[in-house]
Amino acid sequence: MDYRPEVISKLSAMFNAGHGTFLKDSPELFNRHREKAFNDFLRLGIPDRKNEAYKYTNLEKFLNYQYQDYFFPLPSDFREAERFHCEVEDLNVWNMVLLNGFFPHGEDGLVMLPGGIWVGSMKAAVRQFPSLVEKHYNRYVEDGTDGLIPLNTALASDGLFLYAPKNTVYTKPIQIVNLLHSDKDIFVQDRNLIIVEEGAQLSLLSCDHSISPRRFLTNTITEVYVGRNARFDIIRVQNQHDNSGKITHTFIHQERDSYASSNNISLHGGLVRNATWHYLGGENSETHSYGLFLADKDQHIANFVKVDHVAPNCNSTQLFKGVLDDNSSGAFNGRIMVHKDAQKTNAYQSNNNIILSDTARMDTKPQLEIYADDVRCSHGATVGQLDENALFYLRSRGIDVHEARLMLMFGFAHEVIKKISIEALRDRIDDLVQKRLRGELSRCASCAVQCN
Amino acid sequence: MKSEFLLQIKDLKASIDNKSIIKGLSLEVKPGEIHAIMGPNGSGKSTLANVLTGRDLVTVTDGSVTFEGRNLLDMSPEERAREGIFLSFQYPIEIPGVSMVNFMKTAINEQRKHRGLEPLSASEFLSQMREKKELVEIDSALTNRSVNEGFSGGEKKKNEIFQMAMLEPRLALLDETDSGLDIDALRIVANGVNKIRSADTSVIVITHYQRLLDYIIPDFVHVMFDGRIVKSAGPELALELEKRGYDWIRKEADIAEESWITDRKL
Ligand SMILES: Nc1ncnc2c1ncn2[C@@H]1O[C@H](COP(=O)(O)OP(=O)(O)OP(=O)(O)O)[C@@H](O)[C@H]1O
Ligand SMILES: [Mg+2]
Numbered sequence: 236m237d238y239r240p241e242v243i244s245k246l247s248a249m250f251n252a253g254h255g256t257f258l259k260d261s262p263e264l265f266n267r268h269r270e271k272a273f274n275d276f277l278r279l280g281i282p283d284r285k286n287e288a289y290k291y292t293n294l295e296k297f298l299n300y301q302y303q304d305y306f307f308p309l310p311s312d313f314r315e316a317e318r319f320h321c322e323v324e325d326l327n328v329w330n331m332v333l334l335n336g337f338f339p340h341g342e343d344g345l346v347m348l349p350g351g352i353w354v355g356s357m358k359a360a361v362r363q364f365p366s367l368v369e370k371h372y373n374r375y376v377e378d379g380t381d382g383l384i385p386l387n388t389a390l391a392s393d394g395l396f397l398y399a400p401k402n403t404v405y406t407k408p409i410q411i412v413n414l415l416h417s418d419k420d421i422f423v424q425d426r427n428l429i430i431v432e433e434g435a436q437l438s439l440l441s442c443d444h445s446i447s448p449r450r451f452l453t454n455t456i457t458e459v460y461v462g463r464n465a466r467f468d469i470i471r472v473q474n475q476h477d478n479s480g481k482i483t484h485t486f487i488h489q490e491r492d493s494y495a496s497s498n499n500i501s502l503h504g505g506l507v508r509n510a511t512w513h514y515l516g517g518e519n520s521e522t523h524s525y526g527l528f529l530a531d532k533d534q535h536i537a538n539f540v541k542v543d544h545v546a547p548n549c550n551s552t553q554l555f556k557g558v559l560d561d562n563s564s565g566a567f568n569g570r571i572m573v574h575k576d577a578q579k580t581n582a583y584q585s586n587n588n589i590i591l592s593d594t595a596r597m598d599t600k601p602q603l604e605i606y607a608d609d610v611r612c613s614h615g616a617t618v619g620q621l622d623e624n625a626l627f628y629l630r631s632r633g634i635d636v637h638e639a640r641l642m643l644m645f646g647f648a649h650e651v652i653k654k655i656s657i658e659a660l661r662d663r664i665d666d667l668v669q670k671r672l673r674g675e676l677s678r679c680a681s682c683a684v685q686c687n
Numbered sequence: 688m689k690s691e692f693l694l695q696i697k698d699l700k701a702s703i704d705n706k707s708i709i710k711g712l713s714l715e716v717k718p719g720e721i722h723a724i725m726g727p728n729g730s731g732k733s734t735l736a737n738v739l740t741g742r743d744l745v746t747v748t749d750g751s752v753t754f755e756g757r758n759l760l761d762m763s764p765e766e767r768a769r770e771g772i773f774l775s776f777q778y779p780i781e782i783p784g785v786s787m788v789n790f791m792k793t794a795i796n797e798q799r800k801h802r803g804l805e806p807l808s809a810s811e812f813l814s815q816m817r818e819k820k821e822l823v824e825i826d827s828a829l830t831n832r833s834v835n836e837g838f839s840g841g842e843k844k845k846n847e848i849f850q851m852a853m854l855e856p857r858l859a860l861l862d863e864t865d866s867g868l869d870i871d872a873l874r875i876v877a878n879g880v881n882k883i884r885s886a887d888t889s890v891i892v893i894t895h896y897q898r899l900l901d902y903i904i905p906d907f908v909h910v911m912f913d914g915r916i917v918k919s920a921g922p923e924l925a926l927e928l929e930k931r932g933y934d935w936i937r938k939e940a941d942i943a944e945e946s947w948i949t950d951r952k953l
Binding site: 629646647681 | 742834
């Protein structure tokens, strides 16, 4: 039976009942978009497997569930959250915790970092930079067929705001820890906006954690504007426990001569779906979409990518890898769309997966739509086991079979990790992935919850 | 009691996918000896190396193999390596993402653990790397990469010898390590082999060409034919094979051309 009508009617009831609360506590700009967004959600509904982009991903387990009422954190919640320390914490980064999608200190939560870069809450940003936020908010989302996207616009109240004004450069990565912490089961909708103006440079490390043994579902939108000749990198490390679902929609809009990269490292989480849109709107730009996941037990991890080559002379790459064990499943859906004026496009896509058990399953699907004639596109996908020849080579040098398998898996994964341009970060993520492969990451340093 | 032989193969038969490849082969190697194995393509030389190193795609159907008097066939590939067997592969494989340094460090320390030794310290390991790299004249640019990744054919072979020098085996099997090497590389590889050979290190050289044997002088040369050793003699045999090819051996060894051909047809 279709579970969706009932869930939609519950969400409608919540939207109507909660209206007063979040209208009061939310930025006016957010409120202005709500009604239309909710109607869009009602029109599009919750995507099911008839939707091409969700063909291999079943949302039911996480959506068909009665989450608690709409959530607003209290100051005491933040105090508790700030005690949390992340595994990658001793990195040289500027670090901030976002609790259940909310920035601490609400409307005052906006600071300028050395070099002139602003970081803080969306709420505060709407106050401090009203016209800037208005210019970019909800401009880059492609709503298409996915009702979860307008659902976020309809329900979100806060999120991360990052702003690198023209020619500003912040050399350290900015780290945001997205913490899930609650004594109730909650559905989180955070809304993030990142603006990297002309000539500016910014890297963001975003780490997802859950520290209470509740059921969580997160539906995140991150809009990114990368101006002329600007550079932006985002690295996500997803490490929520397996009783949580994480759905992200990231829209990266690029102007000419710009560079952007996205790297999703998914280690834990019952359901993870990352959708990343790269819009190459200006000539001579470069964009990279990377992803790595390690799945076991009953995890499902899906990556959806769409690269839109709108302007000519742009390069794009997609490199996604997965390792699947037990009953886990994975999906990769990578689209390249070359619009008719996008001559001299170079687009590359590769998806490789290793399956370690008889019951794990991976579906991979490239989609190329090319309307220009002077284009170089290549794509390839593999689903297979560990290479027996390589395994024997390592063993023939005296390396234990178990260790040899780990080395091969790690080597396989490292091909994605090595794309991370910040060396210290690369080493730390190498380390996290090693630990995950060795089964040591089931408990993070200061976390009380078993991830699996 | 310890055997006088380092390696003793008795009437070995082995098959791949139920196809018999090694058809009754015996060979004895004493510590310090160098044996060369020659023979036409497809005669089973690499398969023999696979049996000795424990590759599971080959099934041993009969016979025995002992290493220092112990049953080799019972051991896993990694145990054999730790006991001191090393194979320089005919076709070394590329392993992207696995760094040479990490690979060698893991291999050495597993071997040391097996021998009841502490792991090497970082500096000990690096100085050993340096020393062996010089020995085989291999560039640091190569050892800083992933295992064999993007190495040329000759570089891969040199890298095998480098690993051999690092692991200091008791028995080294060189499967066509000379093919694809230029003259200088051939000399370097041969030097590497001669440096590790000692009173208790033995070497089995599988080759098609006499030229490597100019540098690594074998005590015995064996000719393999269709899964058997059909002739064994001193180093002069290699020279003769170079001159005369294999036909005369086939006749001399009384492998009737006819039966050989019918064999093949089956
Ligand atoms: N993996 C395999 N599957 C099926 N047959 C195999 C396999 N490996 C080897 N063989 C067969 O076994 C026989 C012996 O092969 P092997 O590689 O041992 O020969 P070789 O003497 O090393 O030859 P070369 O001089 O060409 O290296 C050949 O007929 C070969 O086709
Ligand atoms: Mg061979």
